[in-house]
Amino acid sequence: MPTVHFRDRQIDCDAGEILRDVLLEAGESPHNGMADTVNCRGKATCGTCAVEVDGAVSEPTDREERRLSFPPHDPDRGLRLACQTRIEGDVAVTKHPGFWGQKIEDSD
Numbered sequence: 001m002p003t004v005h006f007r008d009r010q011i012d013c014d015a016g017e018i019l020r021d022v023l024l025e026a027g028e029s030p031h032n033g034m035a036d037t038v039n040c041r042g043k044a045t046c047g048t049c050a051v052e053v054d055g056a057v058s059e060p061t062d063r064e065e066r067r068l069s070f071p072p073h074d075p076d077r078g079l080r081l082a083c084q085t086r087i088e089g090d091v092a093v094t095k096h097p098g099f100w101g102q103k104i105e106d107s108d
Contacts, residue, residue: 002056005092013087018042019057020049020082023093030082035099042083047073049082050101056089072102079104 004011004022013022020042023030031039035048042049044063050073057080060068064084069075079101082093097103 002087003090004087005090007095015088017087018083019051019053019080019085019087019091019093022087023082030093030095030101032095032097032099032101040083044081044084047081047100050079050096051082051085052078052094052096052104053080053085053091054094055091056087057091058086058088060084072098072100074102077102077104 001012002015004013006023006028011022011026020030029036030049030051039048040046044067047067060080061084064081067081068079073079095101
């Protein structure tokens with residue numbers, strides 16, 4: 001059974017579950033601020049559920065790649081849409097600041 005590490009929590013789930021659904025069912029949110037209520041409800045059109053994921057997850061979907069390829073996102077940042085990401089094993093998830101979760105601090 002995979003474990004999702006998110007905001008100091010460990011959430012167990014079944015392999016194959018969608019990350020967004022796992023977080024919401026656990027009382028967590030892949031959104032920041034008003035994006036919690038103003039979002040596309042998992043259709044990969046708004047991009048507000050973008051998160052950094054480290055671990056075993058599915059490959060990006062075509063819809064996800066399209067949405068993350070235009071502003072405010074940058075496809076080179078390595079973010080994933082929680083609504084399109086299937087959990088395949090243990091993962092660590094980080095939600096960055098910004099309405100879309102796109103404000104990643106440079107580690108340079």
